[in-house]
Amino acid sequence: MNATEKFHLPVDGILKMFNSLPEHHQSRITHTAHQTLTPVLQHPKVSNITKTGMGIIKTVKGCWRQQDGRVGSSRSSSSGNRQVSTDRLPKKRSVDRLELGLTKPRNCHRIVVLGAPKVGKTNILQRFLGKEFQEQYEPTIEDFHRKLFHIRGETYQIDLLDAAAEKDFPAKRRLSILTGDIFLLVFSLDDRDSLNEACELLREIKAAKAKLLKSKHPAKVPAVICGNKSDLDAQRVVRRSEVGTILGEDLPYFETSAKNGTGLESVFRALASLGGLPDETSPSRHQIISIPTYQSLCVRQRGRRGSRTPELGAPCAAVDPLARRPSFSSDLRLVLGSSTKHNKPEKCQIQ
Known part of the structure; x- marks a missing residue:
């Protein structure tokens, strides 16, 4: 192979990478390459040309890293129907304490909330997060929240997924159901159709869990039934006795008002x-603190592990403002992993 062949070999690969970049990156790399190649062309040594090619490759890779960083930071998180750019948020990401091994698996749960539109699911979640009731209704596309607890020296993580709007996407809702550890089914006491929909949802949950476990009988579901809007007594059309008849007597049922x-x-x-969680996870039993305060508390707690008399402190919790729903691939791995505890299916049926 002569010197000319050695010169064109690295450049051919560089051109492929170069053409795949946006125009503003191409202009930047062209300027860098021109400044670097000019003295080399005046002294055409094969070794110098090879180093130049490697230098351009490093420049291309550096631009890719910068581009990937900007793409990652511009991804938006969903909260209701509002898209919030993470560019405006702190330069940190949501921390899944289970993935980092900071919270025991038995202390991490996902609560999936289901129900008809306009029954008050979002406001119930807001109450759990320690926030106030919102009078104005906004349709929810998907809400995902994460609340972290520090109770008697133990850390807990509760993920809340409002998947009600996934009705038109059966496979997506099936996956949400399969990843749920606990379910909250909400209907409105002034809307009989919402009660019927809650009944259908309960059947869907039982069928999905039974299929995952390859059981011939409907699975027993860890669910709580919530009849909301009890403050609208004059408009009430659903009586307590009817709920047990339609949904069964084996699930805990409560009549609530997210408003008061x-x-x-x-x-x-x-x-x-x-979920086997302490009662202090109820909003009235703990104090809300910021994420930095919560993280520093956990660090101090880990530092006292060797102490005989650790300072437990009062129960507290923090809402993660950067929490985003895990990717579908992560949810699929979670589902497949849970199914192997009972069976080893060839594939996960989510449709």
């Missing part, structure tokens, strides 16, 4: 009981 808070504490305690 009636009955919500009982709902939150029931959810905690199903």
